[in-house]
Amino acid sequence: MGFLLASLCVVHLLLLADRTNAETAASGNTTQSEPFYPFGLNNGDTKYDYNNYYFYYGQYFQIQTETGFPFFGGKYHLINIYMQGFLTLGKTSSYSSPIRFPSYSRNDFIAPFWTTWNNGVNAALSYRQVTSGSVLQEVTSDINQYNPQLNFSAAWAFIATWNWTKYYSTAPLEATFQVVLVTDGTLSFVMMNYGNLSATSDVQVGYDTFNSTNYFSMPGSFQSNITNLSFTSNVNVRGRWVFRTDYCYNNCLFQDDFYPYGPNNGDSLIPPVNDGNSSVILLTETLQFFGTEYNKLYVNNNGFLTFDQPVSSSYPSMFRSGYDIIAPLWSNWNNAKSGVISYRQVTSGGDLQQATSDINQYFPQLNFTATWVFIATWDNVAFYNMDTDTSFQVVLISDGNQSFVLMNFGRISSVISYLEAGFVTADSMIYFNMLEYSSYTDLTFSSNVNEKGRWVFQTNINYVKGPFLPFGTNNGDTQQYLPSYYYRYYYYYYTYYSVTGTLGFPFFGGKYYQLYIYPKGYLTFPWSVYATPVQFPIYSRNNYIAPFWMLADYIQSAVVSYRQVTSGSVLEQATSDILKYFPELNFTATWVFIVTWNWMEYYPTMGNNTIFQVVLVSDGHLSFIMMNYGNLAPKTQSVQVGYDTFNSTNYFSMPESFQSNITTLSFTSNVNVTGRWVFRTDSCPNNCLLQENFYPFGPNNGDTVNPAADDESSSVILLNETFQFFGSVHNQLYVNNYGFLTFDQPVSSSYSSMFGSGYDTIAPLWSYWNTTKSGVISYRQVTSGSDLQQATSDINQYFPQLNFTATWVFIATWDSVAYGNMDTETSFQVVLISNGNFSFVLLNYGRISSVISNMQAGFVTADSMIYFSILDQISYTDLTFSSNIND
Numbered sequence: 001m002g003f004l005l006a007s008l009c010v011v012h013l014l015l016l017a018d019r020t021n022a023e024t025a026a027s028g029n030t031t032q033s034e035p036f037y038p039f040g041l042n043n044g045d046t047k048y049d050y051n052n053y054y055f056y057y058g059q060y061f062q063i064q065t066e067t068g069f070p071f072f073g074g075k076y077h078l079i080n081i082y083m084q085g086f087l088t089l090g091k092t093s094s095y096s097s098p099i100r101f102p103s104y105s106r107n108d109f110i111a112p113f114w115t116t117w118n119n120g121v122n123a124a125l126s127y128r129q130v131t132s133g134s135v136l137q138e139v140t141s142d143i144n145q146y147n148p149q150l151n152f153s154a155a156w157a158f159i160a161t162w163n164w165t166k167y168y169s170t171a172p173l174e175a176t177f178q179v180v181l182v183t184d185g186t187l188s189f190v191m192m193n194y195g196n197l198s199a200t201s202d203v204q205v206g207y208d209t210f211n212s213t214n215y216f217s218m219p220g221s222f223q224s225n226i227t228n229l230s231f232t233s234n235v236n237v238r239g240r241w242v243f244r245t246d247y248c249y250n251n252c253l254f255q256d257d258f259y260p261y262g263p264n265n266g267d268s269l270i271p272p273v274n275d276g277n278s279s280v281i282l283l284t285e286t287l288q289f290f291g292t293e294y295n296k297l298y299v300n301n302n303g304f305l306t307f308d309q310p311v312s313s314s315y316p317s318m319f320r321s322g323y324d325i326i327a328p329l330w331s332n333w334n335n336a337k338s339g340v341i342s343y344r345q346v347t348s349g350g351d352l353q354q355a356t357s358d359i360n361q362y363f364p365q366l367n368f369t370a371t372w373v374f375i376a377t378w379d380n381v382a383f384y385n386m387d388t389d390t391s392f393q394v395v396l397i398s399d400g401n402q403s404f405v406l407m408n409f410g411r412i413s414s415v416i417s418y419l420e421a422g423f424v425t426a427d428s429m430i431y432f433n434m435l436e437y438s439s440y441t442d443l444t445f446s447s448n449v450n451e452k453g454r455w456v457f458q459t460n461i462n463y464v465k466g467p468f469l470p471f472g473t474n475n476g477d478t479q480q481y482l483p484s485y486y487y488r489y490y491y492y493y494y495t496y497y498s499v500t501g502t503l504g505f506p507f508f509g510g511k512y513y514q515l516y517i518y519p520k521g522y523l524t525f526p527w528s529v530y531a532t533p534v535q536f537p538i539y540s541r542n543n544y545i546a547p548f549w550m551l552a553d554y555i556q557s558a559v560v561s562y563r564q565v566t567s568g569s570v571l572e573q574a575t576s577d578i579l580k581y582f583p584e585l586n587f588t589a590t591w592v593f594i595v596t597w598n599w600m601e602y603y604p605t606m607g608n609n610t611i612f613q614v615v616l617v618s619d620g621h622l623s624f625i626m627m628n629y630g631n632l633a634p635k636t637q638s639v640q641v642g643y644d645t646f647n648s649t650n651y652f653s654m655p656e657s658f659q660s661n662i663t664t665l666s667f668t669s670n671v672n673v674t675g676r677w678v679f680r681t682d683s684c685p686n687n688c689l690l691q692e693n694f695y696p697f698g699p700n701n702g703d704t705v706n707p708a709a710d711d712e713s714s715s716v717i718l719l720n721e722t723f724q725f726f727g728s729v730h731n732q733l734y735v736n737n738y739g740f741l742t743f744d745q746p747v748s749s750s751y752s753s754m755f756g757s758g759y760d761t762i763a764p765l766w767s768y769w770n771t772t773k774s775g776v777i778s779y780r781q782v783t784s785g786s787d788l789q790q791a792t793s794d795i796n797q798y799f800p801q802l803n804f805t806a807t808w809v810f811i812a813t814w815d816s817v818a819y820g821n822m823d824t825e826t827s828f829q830v831v832l833i834s835n836g837n838f839s840f841v842l843l844n845y846g847r848i849s850s851v852i853s854n855m856q857a858g859f860v861t862a863d864s865m866i867y868f869s870i871l872d873q874i875s876y877t878d879l880t881f882s883s884n885i886n887d
Contacts, residue, residue, distance in 0.1 A: 035240040039161040045126035067156045068387040070188040073248035086114035090414025098204040102212030109208040112179040112192040127160040188246040194239040197227040255410040261377035267342035277310035285372035288403040288460035304330040316420035328394040331419035339381030345374040355397045388413035403460040409443040409453045427472025466630035466675040471596040477561040504823040506623040509684040522546040533640040537648030547614040547627040550639040562595040623682040629675040632663035691846040697813035703778030708771040713746035721808035724839040740766040752856040764830040767855035775817030781810040824849035845879040
């Protein structure tokens with residue numbers, strides 16, 4: 001039809017152009033009578049004057065129409081007006097420069113004179129909508145003149161006029177043209193009116209629809225004679241071209257792949273009720289849906305199926321709904337306004353033959369024969385109370401063992417908001433969100449089976465196999481959803497979830513209250529700076545637990561689900577499991593933390609998913625990690641599995657890490673349970689306390705122990721030798737429980753405030769330490785023995801020019817002290833060294849808890865004029881590995 005219309009218009013154009021050119025040549029006058037409807041501010045237009053300052057390339061203005069404008073099968077409530085001389089209906093355009101029609105794009109274009117504009121001055125764009133008055137009467141008269149058989153009465157008109165707009169050129173070229181959209185609600189027309197048009201060749205004139213099912217390109221487009229439009233016509237009015245646009249030929253509804261539907265095909269109709277649904281539909285065969293069998297369902301008017309009960313919500317909420325849901329397009333559909341919703345199920349005939357053919361085409365390895373088909377169709381349904389049309393269909397197919405969901409999409413209205421498309425299980429762990437891969441307006445042309453407007457999924461796969469502890473929202477989990485676009489590197493880099501535990505988790509000498517969950521399949525405490533998996537051992541500042549650490553593919557989306565448990569059947573199950581694997585321990589779990597990852601693939605067979613789980617188990621002293629594996633899709637990316645500690649003092653890397661056979665974890669074990677690996681993590685081999693440089697400490701080494709009291713300090717300690725401290729000579733000191741020394745008096749403040757305190761202070765780590773909770777603070781001073789030998793050796797190593805011999809050493813140690821009321825452990829030590837003339841402070845750091853706040857480390861004089869703040873240089877968690885003397 002597009003070709004026929006173009007051919008007819010060419011003939012008419014040539015005849016009229018010959019006549020008007022002859023008239024123009026004879027008169028020598030190029031001024032035309034202009035067939036414009038009234039425009040400008042005096043006629044109620046909204047007007048934009050644009051120049052170099054205001055204009056930018058691709059600028060447009062969006063107008064919400066007062067009525068729907070029919071355009072080749074669609075009905076539009078949004079118009080986007082572009083300075084470059086064209087409109088789009090509904091969706092905005094990514095094109096600024098003119099493109100040739102047909103464009104086969106995702107836009108509906110109306111182009112009265114689409115060219116490449118200059119940022120010229122003295123240019124104006126004006127527009128208005130009209131629903132009454134003389135303009136409607138004039139438009140009605142004009143349309144009936146051109147189409148006398150229609151008895152047309154205009155109810156709405158939209159007029160946009162471009163006036164004195166300059167071309168992209170240094171010459172002062174000008175043009176005036178107008179487009180008028182007219183409708184009575186059913187019939188619709190586009191009028192293009194032309195005044196003066198200066199010569200140019202870079203112009204597209206005509207219209208083009210979604211995927212170019214209907215289009216017209218004016219002869220002369222992209223040619224120099226396009227300016228003849230001022231003198232030509234297809235309605236015998238010079239400078240005016242008129243097109244009827246409400247027709248729907250060339251499958252403009254995009255329903256050629258729909259299964260037959262409607263009452264004529266045996267469908268049952270759902271009553272036209274807003275937010276309604278069908279009554280219960282008893283299925284003649286069971287449908288398998290990811291491990292659950294159903295023998296009934298409900299068709300909900302708002303665009304989705306449920307199985308357990310009807311749902312009337314017009315606000316789409318597939319996730320956390322608590323229901324198994326299949327949603328071809330869940331939104332606020334209103335068949336009380338317009339449209340029909342119908343359904344049927346069949347066990348014989350042409351539908352089964354079509355379903356059998358379709359499934360064997362998409363899954364050729366199955367040799368499938370359909371025995372049951374259910375079809376539900378939303379035909380030209382309105383969105384909310386708007387006069388729009390949207391069509392889609394869902395088809396359920398089964399042979400009694402294998403089940404499939406097929407979704408077909410016709411024309412989708414461009415004014416929908418709040419919508420979802422795909423499916424989800426009741427626990428939200430298995431889902432597919434189609435709008436992660438396609439915008440809703442593109443559903444008509446997108447696909448996962450290479451057939452425009454069709455998406456297909458196999459749903460009988462229960463791939464959640466493996467020794468999992470219960471997970472998902474139905475079991476109280478918190479869930480995070482990660483669309484596929486989150487996996488782009490830069491966005492994904494810092495994605496993690498912080499979880500604070502109710503009990504500390506012992507992990508190779510440390511006890512941790514906070515951990516970070518990463519969508520890429522691992523945990524840390526504290527958080528990690530690595531984006532891609534790295535091979536263990538890392539020798540980093542982090543503790544890692546990596547059940548399946550990989551750089552997720554951009555074609556994947558994911559659900560991460562987690563919870564912590566302190567009572568109930570999960571604790572009983574964890575206790576039973578650990579006792580089975582470690583029968584000698586007499587273990588009773590008091591805390592369990594469960595994290596489950598489910599990575600979904602784009603492909604229709606859902607068998608390419610990867611699901612795994614990590615479980616942390618503790619009784620407060622003993623601790624274990626369980627890694628559970630279900631289906632693991634083949635991976636081309638590198639994967640690290642295992643654990644790694646602070647500075648890699650203890651680590652385990654699964655032998656298959658960074659190898660292609662890593663997915664065999666689903667079938668292997670170290671505890672004789674397929675798909676489960678278990679590790680004990682509370683032991684502390686290989687100096688995991690990181691105290692190898694500490695001077696000997698504790699009562700066994702002659703230390704005096706500070707009282708285990710909050711806000712306390714030692715009694716006054718009289719020094720056997722004076723200690724020089726930046727011009728002051730001290731012969732006494734106090735060991736304050738909160739991690740610092742003072743000389744003049746004890747200080748009980750837990751809030752670290754070295755500066756402005758008015759005291760000479762040495763603070764190895766001033767914070768809120770609590771020995772009433774756990775840990776020991778002890779001290780001693782010595783004037784002979786091995787401590788002096790060690791101090792002499794250390795100072796001569798760090799200051800070799802001094803030829804130093806220590807005569808006095810004071811050692812204070814905070815050993816495995818708790819922070820606040822938390823069951824954490826932090827160790828550090830301060831050593832004062834002197835030979836009577838030279839004095840030194842040596843600070844040693846062991847394992848530092850990662851949950852400290854309000855802390856200081858360093859020293860300061862009473863007047864705050866001489867100080868050193870270590871934490872200005874590094875983070876407190878790095879004290880264990882940092883140094884100013886390379887030790």
